Structures are given as structure tokens and as C-alpha cells.
Amino acid sequence: MSDNTPAQSSSDPTDDPWASLRAFTGARIALGRTGTSVPLRESLAFRLAHAHARDAVYSVLAAEQLLTDLGQLKLAVCQVKSQAQNRQEYLQRPDLGRKLDEASKALLAEQAATCDIAIILADGLSATAINEHAVPLLRLLLPQLQRAGFRLAPITLAEQARVAIGDEIGALLKARLALVLIGERPGLSSPDSLGAYFTYGPRPGLTDEARNCVSNIRPEGLVYPLAADKLFFLLQESLRRQLSGVGLKDESGLLG
Template identity: 45%
Template sequence: MSPRALSERLRAMTEARVMLGRAGGGMPTRAVLDFALDHARAREAVWSEMDLPALRAALAGYPLAEVVSAAGDRETHVRRPDLGRQLAAGTRLALPPSDLVIVVADGLSAMAVDAHAAQVVHALQALRETAAPVVLARQARVALGDQIAARAGARAVVVLIGERPGLSAADSLGAYVTWAPEPGLPDSRRNCLSNIRSGGLDPQEAAHRIAALLAQMAREGTSGVGLKREPPLPGQSARALPGGAER
């Protein structure tokens, strides 16, 4: 296989920067420009805000609430992760009784939330008999979902959050699923599905995996490292698990 054919084959297999070539002692101009563009997209993802009007419209069919963390603004959120894990002082949260709360949080990529969160919510709600309340959380980190769910008295929480952008993808959404959420839980009590996006984990498949995780957590009464089994692989439905959530 020629070097050019090999480089094209490798580039077709991954979004990582491989076989870039060189121009003298440096990289080719195209590689330098591509890097600069991806770096700019990553910065934009971190500093952008969620499109709340669009999300409200997309999720209008479900019980909906909005909160902001103690970070208050974007700069504080980026610099003070601890404040992003706490609700702002005086937050009032009125949600209907439910075993599950879905939190849509900006995290470190509002771009990912705008692009993929509503799709995951719709697909997950379709697997339930009753709609779970949805909370839009600004300047939020993952653990903010524990406080929200604890206040709502929910048995489980799903936090859909923008992941830290890389130079291959700035719009990657993560899903953190926790059973019996309460403030102060360690990360070892959570299960994470990552890279939900075009070119990664499909939102529909992510919803089925989340539903399978929730069914497993209900059976075993725990989440995180304490779970005994893994969720289904891509292509498997929640029906493959005894007592699966899909109906």
C-alpha cells in the first residue's frame, strides 16, 4: 500500500489528527488552518450560552422548570466548578411527583446541548409511561442534578450535559445517570454515557442505553461502580434486558 493510500485509509477511520504530512519543518497549511478552526470552535462551545427559547419550544410538552447554579455567570462557571455544583441561593423548584428528573445542563458545551439534548429527551420520554419533568440548568456542573432531584424527591436523575470540547468534537453531549441522588455523592455513584453526537453515539441509542441503566438501577438499588452488569451494546434494545424499561 502506498503511503498516500495508507494515510487516506487511516484518516477515514478516525477524527483524530493522524498522517498530517509536513511542509519543510512544519505542518502543511491546511492542517494548521484546520487546527485553528477546531480550536476556535472549542472556545466558542465553552463560552456560549444555551439557546433557552429554542429549548423551551422543543421541550414544551413536558413539565418544565429552569434553574441557575450559584456560579451565576459564564466566567464564574468556568473558573469555579464548585459553584456550578450548587443551586443559587433562594432557588425555588416546583416539580410534579416523579420517579425520574431529567436535567438539561450547559456544562462546558452549550453547543452540544442545543444540538442533541432535545432528541435524547424525546427518545427517553417515549420509553416511559408518564413524562418525567425536565429542568433546564444554566452554568451547571453534573452534581447540580443531585440537588435538583433530591429537592424533587426523585429516585433517579439523568443529567444531559455538554462535555468538555476537544479538537475533534466541540458538540459532544454526556449523560450521567444516578440512583438515589443526594448532595455530596461521589462520582463513583454515577454511570456515564459519553460522546452523544453525530459521528458518535446516536441520540436514539443513547436513550435506550439510559432506559436500560435506569431499569438495572431499579432492580439492584444502586448506581455507579456498584452495578453488576453493563448496559446493552450499540444496536441492542432495552428489550434485551429482563425487566427493561422499553414498552
């Protein structure tokens, strides 16, 4: 008697056909559904990601640990604050996060000496990003800058700070270029993304077209070695060509 049993598929019916695509992105794709809703697992994962993003916005700089780690890089560190008095005011008044308070201005004026690059670490909208990624990036970037002979200002650690605070800091330190490492606005898959913004000829009043940005620096995004190489190339070009912003393009050939 013939066997009419259907042949079994060689693939496991429980295999997720989207798994290979998920390996290339942290985006929320192919969540599936239960009736008209997403599965409970995905609903809970969304709530957890949202909680991580909110926590990042209200995170604070791990100042003591950062000072210890930065001390190992053998550069002086200045701690400054913006005019925002607390996190709530910082979130409600972005303008205050772009300006230094009076005590910070006086401190930086005392440190002023003509230099090529002023590096600023700013909490931004995710101090978690600075706490986790700034020092590992600097461990790779600083040796390249030092070997190239660039004169570096003391590193500035800025609290309740926005990107534009780097313009005032760079001007007070008499730097040719200001590099701001800052925690970026958290996403639902990236609460700890680090951004690097730099401006040639920093001074108060500049706007975003005067800056360049290298974003999403973290192990799950633009990894430290590649980010350091991109930044080194761009910073060299900025200082050589005496410009930044829309006039300066990334022609390094390095893939992100």
C-alpha cells in the first residue's frame, strides 16, 4: 500500500522569517499581531523601551567616575554649568542650556590659552550616553589628535547643557575649534546614543548650519574605532580648511 503522508517541510515552522532582517536593525519591525493588537511580548517590550528613554532624559552625569577616568587621559578637566538651575528648567527652557552661568564663565576665562581644539562633554538629553561612551571614544581619538600636534584645551564637563554651549566655551578658551560630545535625544531603541558636534571658530550666536555632526556613537551603532577615525579626519580638515558646517563634507571614505 502506498504512503500518502505529505512530506514534512525541511524548515521548522516556528522559524521567524524576519529574524535575518532583525539582525541588521534595532528598529521595531514585523512585530506580529494578536487579533487587532500587537502580541503581549511586544507591547511589554515597547513599554520597557519607553521607560529606558524617559530614564535617559532624566539621567545625570556620573561626575566622580568621569573625573577619575578623564584623569587617566592626563588632561585637566573643568566642571561647568549652564544657566538652567535644574533638569525641569533645562527641559522647559532650551535657551538656558545654551548659556553658561557666571561662575562657569569666570572659571573658563582663567583657563584661557590659545589652542586648537576644546573638547566638551555635555549631558544633553542622555547623560547615560556620556557616562558610557565618551571616555572609550576619547581613549581612541585623543592619541590621534596629540600625535598630529594639535594643542588641546582642558576638557570641559558641562551639566544641563545643549550643543550650542560649546560655542561659548570654545570662545572663552580661545580655541580654534570646539568639539561637543553630547547625549542625543533618546529613541525607543537607542537611549544611550552619543553625538559629536564640532564648530570651527566657535562663538556665541552661531546656528546649526555652522556645525558638523557624527551621530549614533555606541557599540550598537557607529562603533568607537570608526567614530574616532571619522572625527579625526573631519577635525583635521576643518582646521586645515578653516571652516565647518555645510561647507565641510565627510570625504574620508569610511563607511558608517
